[in-house]
Amino acid sequence: MVYSLIQPDDIWILWAFLAGWAGISIYLEQKYDWASKVSGAIIALVGAMLLANFNVIPTDSPVYDTVWSYVVPLAIPLLLFQSNILKIWNESGRLLIMFLFSAIGTVVGAIVGFFFLKDLIPGLDKITAMMTGSYIGGSVNLAALSARFETPSEMISSAVVADNLMMALYFLVLMVIPTLTFFRRKFKTPHVEEVEKNNNDGNENLAASYWKGKEISLQDIGLAVGTAFALVAVSFTLAEFFANLIPTGENIFFNILHGILGDNYLMLTTITLLAVTIFSSYFEKINGAQEIGTYLIYIFFVVIGVPASLPIILQNAPLLLVLVFIMVVINMVVSFVLGKLFKFNLEEVILASNANIGGPTTAAAMAISQGWSKLVAPILIVGTLGYIIGNYIGAALGYWFGTF
Template identity: 25%
Template sequence: MTAVQVLFFLLFPALAIRMGERFRVAKILGPVTLCYAAGFVCANLPGVTLSSAASMQVSEIAVPLAIPLLLFSANVRVWPKLARPLLISFSLACVAAILAAGSVSWCFRGETDEWWKIAGMLVGVYVGGTANMAAIGRVLEAHSETFILLNTADLAAGGVYLLFLLTFAQRLLLRFMRPFTASAHPALFEHPGETMGSWTRHHLRDMGWGFGLAVAIVAVGVGGTQLVLEKLEAGPALLIITTLGIAVSLSKRVHALVGTYELGEYVLLIFCVAMGSLADLRMLSGGSAMLVLFVVAVMGLAIVLHVAFSALLRIDVDSTLVCSTATIYGPALIGPVTAALRNRALVGPGLTLGLAGLALGNYLGLATAWGLRWLAGG
């Protein structure tokens, strides 16, 4: 049964991509949502029992592999040159996530000993993505049950917010925020990658090289950590992997590899299916209600603060919503949200900012967690 489960994790993303190409509803939802939903449905089917250990192992392998693959195509040199409203709104979203997680976790510090770890994990997921939350949880040695419950609650809250983004978010915020104008964005940079559905045989060689390089970076991160610390520590290893991924992306030869971003997305989709399979609603009972409230409060406050800050600084609605999507969901849902906004000009910048969040999430999350522990005198 475990072999079938792992095989499902590996192959369903291909079906999700194909469905997105053929069916309008699937295209709107996107492969990430479909993969999470598939794992979620399997985990909650009556009479079906999945191996949580297998799901965790797949996710733990996928996280370090996906990070460098996604970063190879990131044009780091472009980040400081993005249009000023986008950079400001993205920075505000990061600050809002830190403030929300810090203030809410401080209120919950008497409820759980892992309050500061949870704050760091939530900053990671609401600046970068679920992969960052998993990485930070490993670094801080959070209980696996805590991560599973946080992931389940985040899926539920994130689904509600995504529905809001895809429906009436733009119309609602236009009542008190400026509309998007092209003149405020003099330099919009397109993401160098291609669409996930465009894989051809021509991509295979470059994707093979990129995958090999990602494996090498992971090996350096893991091996270097074991060599220096004489044991495997997730924290140093993942920080090394993230830093090396950013550094290697500066190479023109690596940056020119075709299909590495798409391959990284595929690995991330495998991660999404595995994470969805850990979201067993039967676990959301009793004491877990506190963690659900924790997640909803942090996410809701982060969104409200980000929108409020952007409105005060007169950032336009579309830039605000795209930056919110880039930080809370990562690059994968930029396409569906910009399509709902009817603003394809922000696709490239949104993807770039999503990758920036992926790179920053680990650093900001760990800094938040350790800072809160220091403030508490721990």
């Protein structure tokens, strides 16, 4: 256990840091032009990463688990209140194809990384399988595949730390890309241009313009938060019911059905989108849901930066950092090359790659932080499907690698 100034069980101090730093990041983003260009999400993430690496805050705590378990699920429905499923279907179709192209990049990266490092890292077949599932789906796949292949616990923890550091660094790169002239010349950027076009006041930065104050009442807050809690409760209860009801094993059909109906986030997204489409007049009258949901996502960004502890990686398994670096870089190269070849927008390429490496929640968070509001619901839907295919692709590669 690495010593830190603030201990893992200093619950209120850590919550004060998470909530406070998220608020400061938003303030800086809307107050200063440099911070607006960097984005509050990067400020939130980098600040937490620096404090964790200088041992001011712990890299692991029950507080962080609470954010994953409660804050993120509540943020998702709040951010979907204005999303009518009939309007987003076309965008979801394009993003699904781009997501699958990006998944090809993950597979190629896994194969290259395995054959490059297989003589240097014991049990690399299991670790690469685990990381393949994670870099197509998310942490759910990582946990499932590590259990399937019985990966040693010390290797799992080291791989997770290396993954968190690489993921945090990659998100920084993805957030900077839309600001670079090279990429703006090579790709269409309709969503970036829309955000810039809506910035009519030359004295106001993009973030401040996008998040201008709106009329909001106590009733709005009550209905927004109360409805979000109800949607999460219904969705997670249904997902748990189906997960217990549908058997898993050799039958591929049941495995797929279990993956679809038994996944919390896929069920939450589905139930929320159905509710918003059927009861659109109710949801359209609620103000402030996007603001509350976005603040919760900023807390999530702070937590993403926390576990990226460089000393732990260098001490335990530096070669695992090389593995995830190879996988992420090849995913990026394949995503951008195929995205350019098949004429996808820059925003679609960035979010598809993000959804592979980080999962649907990080991709949605990036879309929100950049102001690409029309892509939030589609990337959540598409990214969540990665949870299903990630296990199968990771398992297939794991069995193949095991023959060497």
